[in-house]
């Protein structure tokens with residue numbers, strides 16, 4: 001439903017001042033999907049999200065929404081399409097001289113909607129975001145999380161198909177971040193809104209996104225389902241983002257312990273079906289091997305348990321091989337780790 005096709009954005013005209021901010025971005029987001037783009041500062045995230053609603057006009061490429069290329073539209077048609085794209089910002093961008101209700105009403109006032117319609121819609125949206133009792137307050141009387149709720153209500157006023165989130169939780173503390181992410185999930189679930197979010201926080205991706213793209217130097221270097229990228233990141237940058245959440249760095253003392261141990265060491269990643277069975281104890285019962293967990297964690301990814309363990313297996317090499325094959329047959333990802341990879 002949203003497709004960016006080979007999008008380039010070059011800032012500046014003179015050769016020496018040219019900045020190639022996007023270098024051929026292609027990504028597609030299905031209806032009702034929450035798609036995250038993660039990258040470090042300067043990677044091109046803001047440019048990318050601003051190219052979707054043409055706040056920045058791509059230098060080349062296509063931006064298609066439901067098959068319509070926005071770059072080919074007349075100004076009038078583009079204006080109509082833009083109503084179907086809501087946006088929320090890191091700094092909320094609320095009008096401080098207006099009340100909460102007036103802020104949410106603003107897009108509808110600009111559209112010339114009837115007063116009665118606006119009143120009903122604003123009340124409905126403020127109730128949806130849990131701020132119906134704050135209608136007549138001003139932005140400065142609200143906390144950061146409440147301001148972002150107002151931003152979300154305002155973005156939903158025109159019943160958008162797509163919601164763009166520009167670092168929507170980066171200014172918030174972890175608890176407030178969680179409540180805003182929960183609200184965004186509710187927006188998707190209740191209104192079937194497609195959400196494209198940019199962030200530098202992998203935690204946000206882990207908590208809410210279905211798919212993720214990693215952007216570096218204006219290019220998407222890796223993309224896939226959140227489960228795929230967290231389970232088997234293919235690039236060093238994706239691995240480093242995953243590490244910020246899963247923290248699989250092995251402490252030195254444990255590395256020394258691993259090096260001093262007999263047997264072989266494996267990284268075991270289990271998810272989905274593999275989390276429903278006692279994988280390690282089943283393996284130890286079935287084969288003549290001793291299993292020892294060196295390091296790791298079990299967390300939750302997209303509502304499912306997700307484990308990432310470093311284990312030591314001791315025993316006859318044939319038994320070890322069969323034990324590994326058994327774990328793989330239970331949908332675990334099992335890879336031998338040599339001492340220099342500890």
Ligand SMILES: Nc1ncnc2c1ncn2[C@@H]1O[C@H](COP(=O)(O)OP(=O)(O)OP(=O)(O)O)[C@@H](O)[C@H]1O
Nearest residue numbers: 011012019021039040041042043044045046047048
């Ligand atoms: N209006 C502009 N004119 C010239 N260069 C720009 C402009 N906006 C962004 N850039 C450059 O384009 C590149 C990508 O910037 P962009 O803001 O898209 O990255 P980002 O990933 O959003 O970074 P941050 O998280 O720090 O905002 C950077 O090199 C930046 O300096």
